[in-house]
Amino acid sequence: MALTIPTQFKFNLKIPGLQNQLSYTHLETPSVRTRKPRTETSSSFHAYALNPISKSSRGSFLLRVSSDGGGAVDATPQHSSIPSETEGSESSSPSSQDSYVALFVRMLGLDNDPLDREQAIVALWKYSLGGKHYVDTIIQFRGCINLAVNLLKSKSSSACEAAAGxxxxxSSVNLYRDLVADSGAIEEITGLLNQSSLASEVKEQSLCTLWNLSVDEKLREKIANSELLPLLIKFLDDEDMKVKEAAGGVLANLALSQSLHNIMVEAGIIPKLAELLKIDVEGSGVIRKEARNALLELAKDEYHRILVIEEGLVLVPLIGANAYKSFKPTLYSWPSLPDGTQFEQSSSASSRYGASELLLGLNMDGNNINIEEAKMDAVIGRTQQQFLARIGAIELENEGNSPSESLTESRFTLLPWRDGVARLVLILGLEDESAIARAANSIADASINEHMRISFREAGAVKHLVQLLDNNNHAIRLAVIRALEKLSVSNIVCQTMEAEGVLYPLITILKQSGIxxxxxxxxxxxxxxxxxRTQEMKSKFYIGPVNGSKKGWNARESPEVDAEQAKSVTDLPTQKSISRQNTMDLAVIGRLIEILWTSSPNLQRKAASVLEFMTMVEPCIDTIISAGIESGLDAVFRPKILNEESDLDGLQSEMHAVELEEAGLAISAASRLLTKLLEFEQFRISINASHLMKLLRKILMSNMPLENKGWVxxxxxxLSSVSAPNIDFENPINLEVTLYETIPRLIEQIEDSFSPEAQEAAVIELNRIxxxxxVDSTRAVAAQGGISPLVKLVEEGSDRAVEASLSILYNLSMDDENHAAILAAGAVPALRRLVLSQRPQWMRALRLLRTLPT
Structure with a gap:
């Protein structure tokens, strides 16, 4: 917003005798000077020559926010807005005006009286408000900026305000920002703002100076120091709205530098700015705009975007007011909740003017209806957004900017979660494909917690998203899949998705080869x-019965209705099973097994999980076997990563570890699937058990992460018990499982567990083994690094844990190769303290000491 100078503002510096009076004032010596002539001279000049703006109208004349984010206009010639009358006065007598400026610059000298300096800085400040030409005139005199910065230390509030002004x-002129910054203005303003009692006018001018300086990217890091940033955040709570606006403007400019985001977030800026958008601050259009701009910049980072959403704000794409013209509200329909729940009609005939529908909320009986808060918020949000769409007020404020189409596609705004959720669901029902894709992606980004996922469900987003899965636009389908994937984390939303028929379009997408x-x-x-299936059980135990009833909100309770509701809930799992059976055909299962053959470990893991859940539907077992599930398991159990050399350095070693972990997750999922399949006789008789056992034994002995060996x-x-039942340790399978899975797992539990009870149970089980x-159990304990945690447990464990640890260490000491490791772990001092303390285990400790070379 450019500065507009009133036409009555014109300089008239031709004052008879004034120059002689001023010269006399500055030349007289302190011994003969009197206060009265100096005051009258300075005051007369101030009041007549350089006082184009009265004190009372100063607020309306101050420079406003510039389009590039500064606190004042960028007064370059092509952007300045100076009236012709002012320009005429500039050209009339520039030399005389310059002489007065020189005089007042000299009055800023440190050897002058503080009152003279104060009146001179006030006059120069008001002179500079004329535009760029006047600023250029002041800048011609070297040292003027430094003297103004020095006046920021003045005890006079008026002098500080004028200096900052x-x-x-x-600093509103691009060419002079560096001069202001190099003069130490940022440091002095920081010290000034640290003062406990400071006039609002001084704070406003100081912050607006920082607002201008923060336009320059290289100055932002200097402003965002550890001392100034907390002050800027504190001023967001200031009582003066001008101060709040200036502080918000500085923070919005600082947010333009991505390198400063972490510092700003750690300082706690997100909750403060979010609060300005959630509450209605009277007359704070500027501060809300700056807060929104700052949060939008911070939200470009994924982690910071989550923090913004956690504060109750939702990123909503700006799609342009024209896109909402395709919104077609229903003119007459029986009211329903956004998720599709219908209100039961009390009579078949509607009123003449639809009053029974419009006033339905007034007739609700509190004993018969209980609308949850989430449903109420969904209704309110939908009503508000549809009203704005009907009257064409959505994004109306952005039409004046006339952004280009490419710019509009990347722009967002922030809305409180209730309005944001409703707006995104509204966009899903429009015809603009680009807008639909952007809204779906925003839903995915906003679904960070259960509250948001349930909010989208209640607002009716699931139904729209499931319908959009059949859209031919690849961008829309990808965005919708992403949104549904985020929403499906919720058990309740999963049930709604299945009720809306999500399985069939998902299966259709999965069958396509080119996705x-x-x-x-x-x-x-x-x-x-x-x-x-565990989703349903979790919902029943933790959230309550699944709402499968079709009972209307206003229906009267009756035994018949209760019986019908109970029957509906009881039949729900059966109905879902029938629906699932209809979708699990040979083509789908064949596609999943194909993924096991050819895809990455990540997709193999997911495909194995889907097949595992399919095994719960018994009619699918024969189809799974006939599709070649054994060959798919064989492909997963033979990853190339297990055969590669692990003796790598640096980045290659880290990449190898990541690939090994991904392969371990896929193998664990496939092993879980194999365990489920072994419950069926038709599968057991159709597989080559010895071949699968060979593959699994190789995996068990490999360097795959221990946490992935459990299901293996x-x-x-x-598999061993099915082929040749034997549970003795002499069985090679049981021996290998103990050596390569059980013992390492118990040692890890002893070393990493924070529970003394868990440590005690693990060491007792290890002692039993x-x-x-x-065979080779003691070697396995030593090879897995079990000696050190056992010695530590001797010092800190319970009596039973100490006894078991001493027993294991004694068995380890029978092998001379373990003596060095036992001594290095500090066993001797620990054992001696145990003996001297005469604890019940001192005899075992003494016996172990005698076996060690002490």
Whole structure:
């Protein structure tokens, strides 16, 4: 917003005798000077020559916010807005005006009286408000900026305000920002703002100077120091709205530098700015705009975007007012909730003018209806957004800017979550394909917690998204899949998705051969969550019965209705099973097994999880077997990463570890699937058990992460018991499972667990294994680094844990190769303290000491 100078503002510096009076004032010596002539001279000049703006109208004349984010206009010639009358006065007598400026600059000298300096800075400040030409005149005199910065230390509030105001005006010109910054203005303003009692006018001018300086990217890091940034955040709570606006403007400019985002977030800026957008601050259009701009910049980072959403704000794409013209509100329909729940009609005939529908809320009986808060918020949000769409007021404020189409596609705004959720659902029902895709992506970004996921469900987003899965636009389908994948984390939303018929379009997408890996991955995630039967059990135990009833909101309670509702809830799992059976055909299962053959470990893991949930539908077992599930498991159990050399350095070693972990997750999921399949006789008789056991034993002995070996060991034991039942340690399978899975897991539990009870249970179980004389058990304990945690447990564990640890260490000491490791772990001092304390285990400790070379 450019500065507009009133036409009555004109300088008339031709004052008879004034120059002689001023010269006399500055030349007289302190011994003969009197206060009265100096005051009259300075005051007369101030009042007549350089006082184009009265004190009372100063607020309306101050420079406003510039279009590039500064606190004042960028007064370059092409952007300045100076009336012709002012320009005429400039050309009439520039030399005389310059002489007066020189005089007042000299009056700023440190050797002058403080009152003279104060009146001179006030006059120069008001002179500089004339525009760029006047600022250029002041800048011609070297040292003027430094003298103005020095006056920021003045005890006079008027002098500080004028000095900060002059710096603000000078810094509004691009060419002079560096001069202001190099003069130490930022440091002095920081010290000034640190004062406990400071006039609002001084704070406003100082912050506006920083607002101008923060336009320059290289100055932002200097402003965003550890001392000034907390002050800027504190001023967001200031009582003076001008101060709040200036502080918000500085923060908005600082947010333009991505390198400063972490510092700003750590200082707590997000909650403060979010609060300005959630509450109605009277007359604060500027501060709300600056707060929104700052948060939008911070939200470009994924982690910071989550923090913004956690504060109750939702990023909504700006799609242009024209896109909302395709919105077609229903002119006459029986009211319903946004998620599709219908209100039961009390009579078949509607009123003449629809009053029974419009006033339905007034007739609700509190004993018969209980609308949850989430449903109420959904109704309110939908009503508000549809009203704005009907009257054409959505994004009306952005039409004046006339942004280009490419710019509009990347712009967002921030709305409180209730309005933001309703706006995004409204956009899903429009015809603009680009807007639909952007809204779906915003829904995915906003679905960060259960509250937001339930809010989108209540607002009716699930139904729109499921319908959009059949859209031919690839961008829309990818965005919709992403949104559904985020929403499917919720058990309740999963049930709604299945009720809306999400399985069939997902299966259709999965059958397509040309889909991207990202879309396939998210499709498999949604399928796995929807098909997981444990979702229903979690909902029943933690959230309450599944709402499968079709009972109307206003229906009267009766035994018949209750019986019908109970029957509906009881039949719900059966109905879902029938629906699932209809979608699980040979083509789908064949596609999933194909993924096991050819895809990355990540997709293999997800496909195995989907197949695992399919095994719960018994009619699918024969189809799974006939589709070649054994060959798919064989492909997963033979990853190339296990055969590669792990003796790598640096980045290659880290990449190898990541690939090994991904392969371990896929193998664990496939092992879990194998364990489920072994429950069926038709599968057990159709597989080559010895071949699968060979593959699993190799995986168990590999360097795959320990946490992924649990299901490998379980499936291996299960496979072994099915082929040749034997639970003794002499069985090679049980021996390998103990050495390569059980012992390492127990040692990890002893070392990493924070629970003394868990440590005690683990060491007792480990002692049982070692005491039974299992071959190579002591070597496995030593090889897995078990000596050090056992010695530590001798010092800190319970009596039973100490006794078991001493027993294991004694068995380890029978091998001379373990002596060095036992001594290095500090066993001797610990054992001696145990003996001297005469604890119940001192005899075992003494016996162990005698076996060690002490």
């Amino acid at each position: 002059l710096l603000r005006t000078i 991207s890996e990202s879309m396939m991955e998210k499709t498999l995630d949604i399928l796995a969550r929807v098909l997981d 060991a379980a499936s291996l034991v299960r 070692v005491s039974e004389g299992l």
